[in-house]
Amino acid sequence: MRNSLSGSALISQSRRDFLRDAGGLVLGSTLLSSRLARAATTSSKKKVIVITFGGGARDQETFAPEGQENIPHLMRELIPHASFFTQVVNHGILGHYVATASLATGTYETFNNFATVPPENPTVFEYFRKQLRRPSSDAWVVAPSNGFNRIGESSNRSYGPGLGARVILPKHLLSAAISGGSADYQHLLRDNYETPFYSPELAGQEFELQQLETILKLSGDDFKNHARTLSSPDELSVYIVRQLMRQVAPSLLWVTLHDIDVAHAGAYSLYIDGIRRTDRLCGELWKMIQTEPEYAGKTSLFILPDFGRDSDEDAGGNGFQHHRTGDALSRTTWLMALGPGIREGVVYDRAVDSTDLVPTLGSMLGFSASLSQGKPIGELI
C-alpha cells in the first residue's frame, strides 16, 4: 500500500511539472482562498456535464512532454481555463462499467464488471432528481453499449426506479435504426475489445428508437445519414450529446467516451488514435457548451478518466494494453474542471479520491450525496 501511494504522489508530481512547464500554470497551493470570483449563477440554473475520458490513458501518451502532441485541444484550449487535479486515485475495481458506476455513485461498487446489474448505491442522478425535484428529462447519460444501460439508477430502496437518469446507448440506437445491418455503419458499432463476446440483454431505462424523433427531433434517416459521416462510436455519442443539448438541455449530463479502450487489442497506433479523437471530442464539447444558449455561462464541465492503464515498468502487466495490475499508474488519474466560478489555469497536486466527484457535484448543484464515500473537493465549491 505504501508503495502504491508513494507511486501516486510521484505521478502527481510529474504531471504537475509537465503542466507548469507547458502552460505556465499556477500551483493551487500558492493561491489565497477567495470566493470573490465565484459566479453568481444560482444552483437552480446551474448545469453540469461530466465526461469520462475514454477508458484509461497514461501520462506518457497524454500529459507527459512526449504525449502532449496527442492532446492539443486539452493542452491549448481547455487546460488554460481549468482547475486541474493531478492526483485522482481510484481505490476500486479497475473495470470500466463498475468503475464508471463508482464514479457516478461516489461509492466503490463491488459488483461483477460484466454483469448487467444496476449500481447498489444511489447515483448522482437520483440524488439530483429526488432532492431537487427535477423531472426525468433533466438528467441524462450517453454511454457505450457494453453493459452501461443500467448505470442511470441504482437498486437502492430509497432511490432507484423512476428517480434515475435516462440513458442513451447510441450504438444500440444506430443498430435499431439500421435494423438488419449495413456495412456503412459497422465502424460505429465496434464492441468493447476487452469483452468482445459480451452483448448484455438490455434492461432499465434505455432510450427507445421512436423517441429519437420525438425527443431529439431526429428522423431515422437524418440519424443514419449523419452517422455515415462519422468515424467512431465516440463520435456517434458526441453527435447524440449535441442533439440532446439543443433539444432537451438537461441540467445534468454524463457522457462516457470509450474509444481509447481499443488498447486492449494491443495495437498501439489504434490506442493513440483513440486518445487523439477523444481529445478532439472534448474540445468540441467545450465549444458546444460555450455556444449553446442553454449552456453558455452557466455550465461546469468535468473531465476525468475512470482510471489509468498499466505502466511499462510493471512486469505483471503488458504496458498500455490493459489495466489489470492495480499499480499506481493504473489507479492514478486526473480531473479537469471548467466553468463559472472555477479558477482558471490552476494545478492542484493534493490527493483526491475518485469518489469525491459526486459530493462535489452535490455541493455545486445543491443536493447532498449522503451515501457517498467521498468528500466535496473544497477548491471547486
Place this chain on the structure above:
Amino acid sequence: MLPHDLKPEQFKSYPPEAKKLALNYLGALQPLPLSFLPSLLKEIIEFDFKFPVERRAIESELGNLRSLSAVQISDWFREFAAIQMSASLERADWVNAPGLFVEQFSAHLWSTHQQDAFRLAAVHYADRLRAAVPPEAPATPRLGISIIGKGLDSYDQPLFRKLRPHGAYCTRVNPENGVKLLLDAVASRAKAHPAPYAHWYIDGGEEAEHDPVLTTVSYDALAPARAALLRKMQSDISRPGMGPETLRTHMAEMLPSEVGLDKLGDAVLSRFQLKLLTEGSGTQIFSTTFAQWAARETLRRAQPLTLLVRFAPRQRQKPMNELLSPSDKGSDLDLIGSLVDADMDAYYNWINQQRLPGAERSSFLVWFENHSSAVVIGPSVPRGTESSGSTDISQLLSWIS
C-alpha cells in the same frame, strides 16, 4: 478444503511429471496459505509442458519451501495469511482447477479491496525467493533483435524514440540482405551455444528462410489454428448465457488437438502456441499484437539467449465481430499503423529482455526493415548517441556482440 488437508490421491488427474513433482513436495505444499498455494499449483499442473528453465525454477522454489522451518513459513507467508478468503473459495476445487480458482480469487481480491495487499505480499515473496534462490545466469549474454516496418516504402515521422536514449541511433545503415544477415547471425549463436528453446525466431507474418536450429513461431503458420479458434469462439459466443469469464475458462481448457496444433511433434511448443492464442488479448486478430505477445511470453517463460522478432503488417481495424469471423477474403493492411505498433512493441521487447538475469550484459538491435535507420543497445554502446556514418547490419552486430 484447506491446504493442510491435501492428500496424495487428490493429484491423480495431474499429468505424469506434474503428479510426480506434487507428490514429491506434498509436505512443502501443505503448510502454505490458500491465498498462495493455488497459484503455485497452477504452475505445477502445467509442469509437463513447461520450458526447461521454467521447470528448474519451479523445482528450485519447491526445494526452498521444503527447506523452510515452520517458523520461517509463518514469517514468509504472513502477508498472504492475512488475506481474507471466502467460504466459496475454500469450497472450490483448487487442486484440480487452480487456474479457475486464481481467476475467481482475483475477482474476490478486487471486490474486497485486498488487491493492493495481495500485490504487496506477492512482491515481497518474489524478492525473498530471488534472494534465497538466485535466478539462473545466461550461458552467454542475451541478444534481442526486432525488425519493424515490413512492406512500408517510406515514413517521415521519428522512429525509436523510446529506445534511442538507451543506445546509439544509426541513420545510414546499408539495408542490403538485412533480414538474411540477422537470421544467419541468430543461427550462428544457436550453434555456438546449443540448448533447447534457447534461440528463437518469431515472425508476425510469413517466415523467412531460416536455419531449422531455431525455435520458430509465426503468425502465418498458425493461420489454420487461428481460424479454428475463431470458429470455436464464434460458436461459444452465440450460446445463451455465455459471458466473457465463461468463454475465457473454455479457452483456457482447450487442448492443442482442438485447433490442430497437436501435429508439431513438440508438446511443449504446441501448448505454448495454443496459449499465445487463447490467453493473449488481440493475438487472434492483429499480427503486431501476436508478435509482441509471443516475444513477451517467450522472454518471460523460455528466457532465450537469442530472440529475433520480425513484425509484419496487421489488418486494418474493423468491427470486432468482423475481426473475430474467420474469412477467406484478403485483409486490407494498415502499413503505417503497423509500423507505429511495432515501434512501441520493439521497446517492450527490450524492456522484457532487460527483466531477465544478466541484463547488464544483454544487447539489443532494432532496425526499420529495408531502410537505413536502426538503434543498437549494449554494454559497450554509448547511450543517447547518434551516428550518421555509413554502416551495415554486420557492423551493427559486431558492435554489440
